[in-house]
Amino acid sequence: MLKDRLRSEPFSPSLHSPPKKSGGQPQNRASNGLDQFFASLQDQQGLSILDFSGASQANISFITSMGHRIYSNDALRTLEEAFGTGGDFIANQSDPERAAKFLRENLDFPDRSFDGALIWDTLQFLAPPLLQDTVDRLYRILRPQSSLLAFFHAEEKAQTAPLYSYRIVESKIMSLTPRNQERPVQYFNNRSLEKLFQKFNSVKFFLTRDHLREVIVRR
């Protein structure tokens, strides 16, 4: 199994300053992970891409203009619908019936349905049993050699992490619109991410100055 790491430096200070956490104003930032993701789709058409960012004109237009098909879902909203928004959010994820319903309603696709998955920062809000089930399900529905892009906030001392809407501006630039502040279920370092994605072929990390760990996983 090939596992490589790359610690990247920001492209420019202006693009990598942390997005404002209040006011809800979108801010553009460069993304090595996004760049690598779209590089893996280069010179291909008619692929199926899973996008967890929710209904977004920018993402839909960008991906369909490349000749691909997009499957869109607002994973954070469906998480809240499945497990609630209060203090029981994490505890409810241990409920087997609720967890099974979440997986059935959101990741019930035939094996090898997708050629790429944009998961954004969804996974850090999943509790361990459901988290592993979700990653296993993603492994099943992705085709071999396809890529998955996920983000994890790397600031362990922070009580909460900003929750964003991710919009694609260009193949290497995305727009982040603050939605809320949430407490991640757990923080991930490189080792724990390698363990999480151990079934996959490779894991590549990009740690940015604004404490966002971008991860490209190759099926």
Added chain:
Amino acid sequence: MWNKRKEEEYPPKSPATPAATTSPIKENAPMSTNAAPAHHATESRGPAVIGKSVMIKGQIFSREDLTIDGEIDGSVELHEHRLTVGPNGKLQAGVKAREVVVLGTIHGNVEASDKIDIRKDAKLVGDIKTARIVIEDGAFFKGSIDIARPEAPRTPATPQSKQQAAIAPASNTAVTPANAPATATAGER
């Protein structure tokens, strides 16, 4: 119930009706069997409306634009026309139309030969096949989007091409009405 008419009131096209013989109906003019006064027959008016207190189970076919603000369980087909799902509209239905505007809720697959417009606060769960799509921030959408590549622009409809369209009404080759931006679909992509 229906604000203007019911689906059952759409008759098959027939030249035998007195109205047809006395005043020829243009291809894109709204069709109705309502016994409307003669001075109303040529007036332009809005689309047919299914009000918010109406619930229908079954199939709806329309030969004119339609606004649904009630609940539908079944299917809705307006192949060459526009469907608007109002803020109170709840469709548990497959939808086929030239253009679909969603302000309410649709659970079902949507096929819009020209365009689908999902407005803020709308909810659509299902797969979409269309030439163009507009989604406002705040809308909820879960499903796949297939952008159907529009075919090359066609010459204005002739009787022969209309006949061909009638043979394959479900395809994107259906002749769009003269007031529709038929070439805009190609430019959007």
